[in-house]
Amino acid sequence: AQSVTQLDSQVPVFEEAPVELRCNYSSSVSVYLFWYVQYPNQGLQLLLKYLSGSTLVKGINGFEAEFNKSQTSFHLRKPSVHISDTAEYFCAILSGGYQKVTFGTGTKLQVIP
C-alpha cells in the first residue's frame, strides 16, 4: 500500500518569513513524489516533482523540496513567502505497482501581512 501524511492542516506564517510544509510517505517500493498547490477557486497545479536523481528538487514560484529516503519524507520549503503563496498544498505519491496518485490531506498555508 502507499500513503501520504501531512501532519499540519494549517500553517500561518508572516510575509517574507521562511516556511516548511511537512510530508511523510509510506511505500514498500520506489516512489515518485509530487507537490500540488490549489489557489482559491482554482484547480490543482503541479508545484514540483521528484522522479529520480538529485534529492533536492526546485519548482515554480521559488519552492523547493528535498527527498529523504531514510526518513521517507518530502518536505516543501520556501525561504521567503509572499501573500500570493496563500493556498492549500498537497503532497502526493505514485509508487510501483500502482496506477494512481495518492494524496495527503493538504496543508493550508496562510501568509500574514
Add this chain to the structure above:
Amino acid sequence: EAGVTQFPSHSVIEKGQTVTLRCDPISGHDNLYWYRRVMGKEIKFLLHFVKESKQDESGMPNNRFLAERTGGTYSTLKVQPAELEDSGVYFCASSQARQAYSGANVLTFGAGSRLTVL
C-alpha cells in the same frame, strides 16, 4: 492549449436527486481520472479511464455512482440518488502518457465541481 474543464463549478441539490458532472480533458489525453475530496479529508481516487475504457474503478464508493466516457473524449460522473455524504469537490484530471505508471505522467487537473447535497 485549453486546460481540463469541469461543469458545473458548483451544484446544490437535495438528497435523493440526481446530479451529473462533466469533464472535458485536454485534447489528445488518453488518460482521464476522477478524484473526490470530502471536506477536510484527502483527495481520493475514484476511477481511471484509458480512452473510453475503465482501467480502474476501484475507488468508486458504491453503485450510485456511474462514470462514462463517450468516444474517449469528455467524461460524465452521475450520482443517483445523491446522499448527504456525497458532498465534496470532484476533481477531474487528464494525462497524455500511455504508461500510467510513470513519473512523467503528470496529471493536469480541472478546477473541480463542488457538490452540496442538502
